[in-house]
Amino acid sequence: MGLLNLFTKKGVPNLAQLASGSFTVDARGGILASTLPHSFSPLHMSEIAFAILEIFADAKQAAVPLTELVIRYGGFKITARALRGGAIIFLKPKGLKPYNS
Amino acid sequence: MPNPHKILLLDDEEDLLELYQDILSQLPSRPEIHTSNSGARALALIESEPFTMLISDLRMPKMDGLQVLSIVRRKFPQLRIVVMTAVVEEQYRSRAYAMGIDLFWEKPRTAEEISLFRDCIESLLGQHEEGGFRGIQSKSLVDLVQMECLSHSSSVLKVSKGEQQGNIWVEHGEVIDAATLSQGGEDAFKEILSWRNGTFEILPAEPAHQRVIFTPYQGLLLDFAQALDENRVHESSAQTAATDTQFLTRSPLAALSCIDGVEFVLTVPADEKSASDSWGLENAGPVAAWTRRTQKRLRDLGEKLHAGDLKQVEGLGLQRHVGIASRGDTELCVGFKRTLSADQLYETLKNISIKWAS
Numbered sequence: 100m101g102l103l104n105l106f107t108k109k110g111v112p113n114l115a116q117l118a119s120g121s122f123t124v125d126a127r128g129g130i131l132a133s134t135l136p137h138s139f140s141p142l143h144m145s146e147i148a149f150a151i152l153e154i155f156a157d158a159k160q161a162a163v164p165l166t167e168l169v170i171r172y173g174g175f176k177i178t179a180r181a182l183r184g185g186a187i188i189f190l191k192p193k194g195l196k197p198y199n200s
Numbered sequence: 201m202p203n204p205h206k207i208l209l210l211d212d213e214e215d216l217l218e219l220y221q222d223i224l225s226q227l228p229s230r231p232e233i234h235t236s237n238s239g240a241r242a243l244a245l246i247e248s249e250p251f252t253m254l255i256s257d258l259r260m261p262k263m264d265g266l267q268v269l270s271i272v273r274r275k276f277p278q279l280r281i282v283v284m285t286a287v288v289e290e291q292y293r294s295r296a297y298a299m300g301i302d303l304f305w306e307k308p309r310t311a312e313e314i315s316l317f318r319d320c321i322e323s324l325l326g327q328h329e330e331g332g333f334r335g336i337q338s339k340s341l342v343d344l345v346q347m348e349c350l351s352h353s354s355s356v357l358k359v360s361k362g363e364q365q366g367n368i369w370v371e372h373g374e375v376i377d378a379a380t381l382s383q384g385g386e387d388a389f390k391e392i393l394s395w396r397n398g399t400f401e402i403l404p405a406e407p408a409h410q411r412v413i414f415t416p417y418q419g420l421l422l423d424f425a426q427a428l429d430e431n432r433v434h435e436s437s438a439q440t441a442a443t444d445t446q447f448l449t450r451s452p453l454a455a456l457s458c459i460d461g462v463e464f465v466l467t468v469p470a471d472e473k474s475a476s477d478s479w480g481l482e483n484a485g486p487v488a489a490w491t492r493r494t495q496k497r498l499r500d501l502g503e504k505l506h507a508g509d510l511k512q513v514e515g516l517g518l519q520r521h522v523g524i525a526s527r528g529d530t531e532l533c534v535g536f537k538r539t540l541s542a543d544q545l546y547e548t549l550k551n552i553s554i555k556w557a558s
Contacts (some may be wrong), residue, residue, distance in 0.1 A: 118507060145506060150501045154494050158515065160523075161490035162483070163535070167516040169542070170498055173508020 103192040117175050117192045126184030133191065151179045151186050205231040205252040205325045210242040210268065211284075214258040214539070218308075220255070220284075223314060227322050237537075239268040241463050244480035246276060248454040258285040258292055265294075269299050272429075277361050277399065282322055284317075300399040341393050342421060344400065349417040354405035356429045359392050361399075366392040369409050375420055376411040384419065385412045393424045407532060453479035456534070456552055461544065463520055464535040465552075468492050471529070481535070491524055491533040513552065516546050523549035527557050 122133035129146045135144065151168060158165045170177040178189040207224055208470040211217050217235040225233050231252070239260060246254065254272060258265035264281065272279060282303040283296045293304050302324055341359065343367065348355060350495045352373035355465040359366050366388060378389035413420070453465040456477045464480035468488045478484035494513065502510050513524040521536040523545060534552055536545055 107415075117507060146501060146504055150497045153497060157490050158517075161486040163487060163515070163517060163522050164519065165515040165517045165522070165543075169514040169516075169546070171503050171513070172505075173511060174549065175505065175507035195450060197390040 117190060119191055120188060121189045122148075123182065123187045124185050126152070128152055131185070147190075148176065148186065151177070151188060155181050155186065156178075156198070166188060205229055205257060207233050207252065207321075207325075208242060208245055208251045209233060209235045210237075210239065210254065210256040210260075210265070211235075212237050212257065214537075216257075223318060224255075224321060227318060227325070229322060229324060229325050238480075238482065238483040240461070241457075241480040243259070243269060243271060243320040244454070244457055244464075246272060246279070247273075248479075249459055251279060252319070253280040253282060255282045255284055255321075258283060258287045258296070266295060266299070267297065269301060273300050273399070274363065274386055275418050282321065282324065293551065309471045314476065339447075341395065341400070342424065345370070345393070345417065346421065348402075349375065352409070356409075358401045358403050359395065360397040364395065366395075368392060369406060371407070371409070371411070371419070375413055376419045377409060377413055386415065389413065389420060390424055411450055441511065453477060456556060459548065459552060459555075461537050461540050461548055462534060462552070466491065466533040466535075468531040468533060469529060470531070487533060487535075491531050495524060495526065495531050512549055514542070514543060514549060523547050523552075525549060525553035525556070527553075542551045 118135045118136040118139040120133065120139075122135055122144055123131045125131055128145060130144055133144065141145070154168060155165060165180045166193070168177075168179045170179075174193050176191045176193070178191070179186045209217055209224070213221070214237060217237065221233045222233055224231060232431065234245060238247055242254070242256070245251070252308065256265045256268055265285065269281060269283070272281065277300075281299075281301040283301050283303060283306040284307055285292070286307050288306050291450040296304050303320060305317060305320070308317045313442060314408050317453045338374045345356065347349045348357065348370045350373070350547065357370065364380065366378065368375060368389060369377040371426075374428050375389060378385065378523070379392050380388045383391055398532060415423075453467065456465045462480075464478065466478040466481055466484055466487055468476045472491070474493065476484055476488040478488075481487060498510050498513065502508065510526070512526075516538075518538060520538050521540055523534045523536065525534075532548060532553065537547065540548065
């Protein structure tokens, strides 16, 4: 086993294996529809939705109105499209080790 | 082969920019055409690289054409300026000419007008190397002084070249005094004559002005002609030094703003008390604040989700796209033309980010 450890990457951050799918929120952040698994925390969905909606609204005030956002994290990509005040949000994880392993 | 002429087109309508770019790129002199859809971006481009000509619209949101012209005329007196606009009121025409523009054109609509417009631009590009003073193209200041003196006029010649200004007092066909910001008398006269281009106005005579120069105008002009060769050598070396200095002192963001598709570049320190630096952006404050807030929100979100480091953010809009990347404690926000696709936006922002980091 010690030999195998030599080939194990060190320093990989403890990233979560996040769900893949999409969900739709209204202008107040209320979730309207979702294709995400039930295991994915609704709290996380709300946090993502609020952050996205705030960024869209803030951008409009700063005179850089946006219709689409692509947010790239080390292990995760969020794509959001503005939708009549609300948004449709796509989540796409990168191939990383499972969160609880 | 000589360097091609470079023309900067300024108009807030993207479609028109593309159309004029097509038309002008086919001129016989094959000029290089650059475009800008905002005054701030145009000024940033002119400061970052030398242009032969600016063709500008007048009516634009935020910074209008006249504002741009007044800045450009003051800072870049050698730049040929053409106004091409749908605004044809006489007052605008007069104001634009008073600022020292070279041509005022109503936006061409027919094939004949477009052909005429092309001919005029080509002709004006041909005059570029000749220098001369606005209003009397191809005439040197020596010619102007001679004309005033030979006609025994009494007047004050007010000459401007960028931020330099000088007056020459002519009384009954004799030069009686001259003054610049730093000199007076014959020295000022010689200094003014050494300006090879700029703008001038003929003001009413000031009969009460005290005579300081007693050398006849022929003598003054002869002295100047002898000194001219020396001046040319000095001017040439001074110009080289000025160009080098400009290159060294210009904002490092200028290089990033020259990348194709980039409209503005803004760096935002994480510390709100530190000032942000921008290039090509008219009002950087709100965009800087948005950048700072967005990055903070997304970093907090990333931590909660265990999603890893925030790499970059791309925003697509109907007016323009934006991208945000980070380096240490500083955020880089870049504005892009809306014509860039999502893939192009991703790649360009990635390249800019690497260039910025290096």
